[in-house]
Amino acid sequence: MGVVSDSYQTIKFRNDRGLATLQFHRPEANNTINDQLVSECRAVLAEFGSQIRVLVIEGLPEVFCFGADFKAIHQAGSDPAASDGTRSAEDLYDLWLDLAQGPYVTVAHVRGKANAGGMGFVAACDIVLADETAAFSLSELLFGLFPACVLPFLIRKIGKQKAHYMTLMTVPVQVGEAHRWGLVDAYAANSDDLLRRHMLRLRRLSKSGIQRYKTYLASLENDLAAQRDKAVVGNRAVFNDPENLEKIARFVETGQFPWEGGHGGR
Incomplete structure (x- = not known):
């Protein structure tokens, strides 16, 4: 059975002799990302990263991860003492860097919806496996935002034009x-x-072999680290825009999208 940790509130984690699973577990919030989830994910990697050979990232059966927690953002926006979210963007980007370049194989196991920031987790992983219900989307531009931190990882995975198309169209891309x-x-x-079949093969890899390979691979694609500051600045700009915050607040309070109820021209 290995190590099973019940000390986290937003994730579930188990480690069985270097084969680990980290599950996002915020069913009450549609598996969205908040500061605590990022902090707990980073804490797991800090504590167990040296032991892990293969790390599976998964969500719930109907939703992998739906992106930023708009309710938390709305509540923070109404609190004058709240931060501007810059630190959160930096931490999230660094978490994805850890997944992309850390000394372990990362596998995204996607069932259901992966949207917005959830796409960052998908794109950061070494291997992406999915079931037939999986759908992938970038909804940010509907709210005047854009996926600043996601794009460096997504472009690396599928190329600039397809990432550009997903950003502009905002519609889910089905698994096929x-x-x-x-x-x-x-x-x-x-x-x-x-x-299971992938894990039977991946478990044969040695920790030292994985670490050397991932270090070498990172040396070939250092753009991810180089783009970090630019991504964080872009994230801060869109999440500090009062008009965008108004759209988020309206969605949280009424469930209406920005184009509904007479706001479509704004």
Whole structure:
């Protein structure tokens, strides 16, 4: 069984002799990202990263991760003492860097919806497995935002034009199309079985071999680290814009999208 930790509130984590699973577990909030989730994910990697050979990232059966927690952002925006979110963006980007370049194989196991910031977790992982319900989207521009921190990782995975298309269109890309684009490496009706078969192979890799390979790979693609500051600045700009915050507040309070109820022209 290995190590099973119940000390976290937004994630579930278990580590069985270097084969680990980190599950996002915020069913009450549609598996959205808040500061605590980022902090707990980073704490897991800080404590167990040296032991982990393969790390599976997964969500709930109907939603992998739906992006930023708008309710938390709205509440912070109404609090004069709250931070501007810059630190959160830096921490989230650094978490994705850890997944992309850390000394372990990272596997995103996607079932259901992966949206906005959830796409950052998908794009940062070494391998992406999915079931037939998986759908991938970037909804940010609907609220006047854009996926500043996601794009460096997504462009690395599928190329600039497809990432650009996803950003502009904002509609979900179904799993078959995502597979053709190279975002998803493999998918099946039973993704648990698909994951099991991959793990049977990945468990043969040594920790030292993985670490040397990932270090070498990172040296070939240092753009991710180089783009960090630019991504954080872009994130701060869109999440500090009063008009965007108004759209977020309206969505949180009424459930209406920006184009509904007479606000479509704004």
